[in-house]
Amino acid sequence: MTASSLGRGVGTRFGSGWISGVLGVVFSALAAGGVLCLRFPALLTTPDARGYYPLDVVRFLIYACLVAGFGLGTLSLLLRREKSLGAAALLLATAATLLGGSRAEIGPLGEAPVYAGLDWFLLDMLVLGLIFVPLERAFSRLREQPIFRPQWRTDLVHFAMSHLLVQATVLLTLAPATLLFAWAVRPALQRAIQAQPLVLQFVEIVVVADLAEYVVHRAFHRVPWLWRFHAIHHSAEAMDWLAGSRLHLVDVIVTRGLTYVPIFVAGFSESALMVYVVIVALQATFIHANVRWEFRAWQRVVVTPAFHHWHHSAEPQSMDKNFAVHTPVWDLLFRTYYLPHRWPTAYGLVHGHRVPPRWIAQLVYPLRRR
Numbered sequence: 001m002t003a004s005s006l007g008r009g010v011g012t013r014f015g016s017g018w019i020s021g022v023l024g025v026v027f028s029a030l031a032a033g034g035v036l037c038l039r040f041p042a043l044l045t046t047p048d049a050r051g052y053y054p055l056d057v058v059r060f061l062i063y064a065c066l067v068a069g070f071g072l073g074t075l076s077l078l079l080r081r082e083k084s085l086g087a088a089a090l091l092l093a094t095a096a097t098l099l100g101g102s103r104a105e106i107g108p109l110g111e112a113p114v115y116a117g118l119d120w121f122l123l124d125m126l127v128l129g130l131i132f133v134p135l136e137r138a139f140s141r142l143r144e145q146p147i148f149r150p151q152w153r154t155d156l157v158h159f160a161m162s163h164l165l166v167q168a169t170v171l172l173t174l175a176p177a178t179l180l181f182a183w184a185v186r187p188a189l190q191r192a193i194q195a196q197p198l199v200l201q202f203v204e205i206v207v208v209a210d211l212a213e214y215v216v217h218r219a220f221h222r223v224p225w226l227w228r229f230h231a232i233h234h235s236a237e238a239m240d241w242l243a244g245s246r247l248h249l250v251d252v253i254v255t256r257g258l259t260y261v262p263i264f265v266a267g268f269s270e271s272a273l274m275v276y277v278v279i280v281a282l283q284a285t286f287i288h289a290n291v292r293w294e295f296r297a298w299q300r301v302v303v304t305p306a307f308h309h310w311h312h313s314a315e316p317q318s319m320d321k322n323f324a325v326h327t328p329v330w331d332l333l334f335r336t337y338y339l340p341h342r343w344p345t346a347y348g349l350v351h352g353h354r355v356p357p358r359w360i361a362q363l364v365y366p367l368r369r370r
Contacts, residue, residue, distance in 0.1 A: 012146075021076030021085025022148070026129075028069030028092035033122045034062040035096045038104040042112040045119040046166060050109070053119075061126075063102035069093035117166030124163060128285055132241035141292035141343060149238045157359040159245035162252060169249070173256040177264035190267025201272035202279075208262040209276070210326040216258045217323040218336070220251065228366035229254075235355040235362075237348040239309055244288035248366060284325065288312075299339060300328055306339065313344035316351070 012018040037044050038058075073089025080086060133147060162169065193201065220230035229248040236243040263273065287308035295304045303324055311322040321338035324330045331337035349355070355365050 017080025024072030024089030121163035
């Protein structure tokens with residue numbers, strides 16, 4: 001499959017078989033991944049999530065993805081001269097079928113010492129893709145920006161690795177709090193917090209987590225050796241739902257680990273924390289999205305796409321602004337709020353700085369001597 005077959009250019013118009021080919025590959029890959037999760041759950045699924053999956057729904061989704069993969073792959077073969085997309089879709093769908101398809105037997109569920117979060121990757125990709133791709137097509141700010149814009153594959157690898165390595169990232173996220181701040185835990189305080197209504201707990205998590213993340217985020221911009229890692233995130237020159245995934249693993253671990261400290265000490269209930277995790281995942285994706293909504297009435301209360309797009313702007317006057325992730329209150333308080341009545345003209349690193357375009361090069365980039 002060539003770069004041009006998934007890129008922008010000749011042969012990607014409606015009716016060329018390109019759209020059906022791309023969708024066929026996506027659905028077939030999702031089906032194949034789902035079948036592998038059924039066959040090898042101990043190695044490929046997240047232990048804490050297994051009990052929450054409705055098996056009938058999972059099997060139906062695999063079946064639907066297989067039907068879509070076979071159908072769209074065949075359509076692409078009929079419409080398109082270049083057959084790689086259609087062939088790849090049919091090959092993946094056939095492999096998933098031979099492995100058992102939607103009727104695949106569930107493999108041993110024993111605890112493996114090491115596992116990959118393939119289930120988490122597939123679920124997130126399916127849900128976020130179904131939400132944000134149509135949203136960006138219908139309400140895009142930059143209509144000329146394609147779904148498969150430059151460096152989308154690099155961001156997809158970032159997205160995949162942050163999910164597949166969930167065992168390591170979760171362990172390293174919890175470690176700073178549990179190892180270094182256990183002394184700060186007060187059971188009486190935690191019981192009082194957990195007795196509060198769920199909505200109040202959620203609001204409190206947003207406030208304390210956002211303050212912690214504001215401080216950590218600002219440090220990543222001000223401390224030179226930390227900026228080397230965070231520069232990877234700011235190197236994205238196009239903003240969409242996938243661009244927010246471009247994060248160095250050190251950036252992910254340090255930010256999440258330090259942000260979790262006040263949440264751990266306060267001892268919020270598990271249900272409140274789960275609601276926060278789901279909502280923050282959706283919001284973090286949304287504020288990077290290529291959508292034109294400005295939400296002017298809420299700009300000083302909730303972080304919006306316009307607010308965060310300026311944080312990613314390549315215009316010099318926007319440097320080191322808009323650090324908050326949930327509410328701009330902290331930027332207003334600490335005088336780092338910046339939101340003119342227009343959108344940025346360009347994204348990426350200021351003054352034309354560049355980082356390597358590929359994931360593996362970005363992984364080692366902050367560690368190189370310069």
